Amino acid sequence: xxxxxxxxxxxxxxxxxxxxxxxxxxxxxxxxxxxxxxxxxxxxxxxxxxxxxxxxxxxxxxxxxxxxxxxxxxxxxxxxxxxxxxxxxxxxxxxxxxxxxxxxxxxxxxxxxxxxxxxxxxxxxxxxxxxxxxxxxxxxxxxxxxxxxxxxxxxxxxxxxxxxxxxxxxxxxxxxxxxxxxxxxxxxxxxxxxxxxxxxxxxxxxxxxxxxxxxxxxxxxxxxxxxxxxx
Numbered sequence: 001x002x003x004x005x006x007x008x009x010x011x012x013x014x015x016x017x018x019x020x021x022x023x024x025x026x027x028x029x030x031x032x033x034x035x036x037x038x039x040x041x042x043x044x045x046x047x048x049x050x051x052x053x054x055x056x057x058x059x060x061x062x063x064x065x066x067x068x069x070x071x072x073x074x075x076x077x078x079x080x081x082x083x084x085x086x087x088x089x090x091x092x093x094x095x096x097x098x099x100x101x102x103x104x105x106x107x108x109x110x111x112x113x114x115x116x117x118x119x120x121x122x123x124x125x126x127x128x129x130x131x132x133x134x135x136x137x138x139x140x141x142x143x144x145x146x147x148x149x150x151x152x153x154x155x156x157x158x159x160x161x162x163x164x165x166x167x168x169x170x171x172x173x174x175x176x177x178x179x180x181x182x183x184x185x186x187x188x189x190x191x192x193x194x195x196x197x198x199x200x201x202x203x204x205x206x207x208x209x210x211x212x213x214x215x216x217x218x219x220x221x222x223x224x225x226x227x228x229x230x231x
Contacts, residue, residue, distance in 0.1 A: 025193070028165065064154050
């Protein structure tokens with residue numbers, strides 16, 4: 001009997017998607033809330049546009065820098081832990097061998113098979129350290145370009161997201177008109193973005209969609225209400 005070839009499809013760009021989600025989510029929400037708040041206090045669209053563009057510029061830089069520092073911290077943490085493991089397989093080989101055995105006992109392997117695996121790893125210190133990093137510490141070797149890529153991805157995503165709620169004000173006659181169009185466009189964008197995010201990160205894309213809309217809507221409503229009360 002001929003069985004059809006099984007091809008597994010796994011999504012492997014999780015770090016890139018995480019960066020896009022971080023940048024786009026804040027980019028859609030923060031400038032939207034700022035524009036909505038200003039719309040409740042001023043009538044001139046030029047003020048809203050200027051403040052919005054300043055926020056998008058500052059926000060993209062801050063978010064990108066945050067992504068860069070986070071990725072650099074991850075890389076430094078990995079290097080530090082790898083150095084420690086490299087030292088321990090030389091200075092404390094028996095302890096490290098016992099830790100390897102414990103990992104495989106967790107998978108239910110018998111001791112005679114575990115002993116062969118441990119002996120094999122002890123003959124290759126590089127693979128031994130790689131094994132300990134992955135299975136004892138749960139750490140994967142970071143991409144050396146990760147920090148720059150993360151910073152760029154988050155910053156660009158923030159700018160793209162931030163321009164969605166601001167663009168209607170360029171063409172609106174009044175701040176109130178701009179707010180109405182911006183709200184419709186941004187909530188639709190949040191809905192689509194939430195659904196796409198859910199498709200990649202969860203098994204409930206529709207729940208992700210409405211949750212994203214609710215968060216963005218609440219942020220804008222709060223900003224608009226505060227501006228009306230104190231403006």
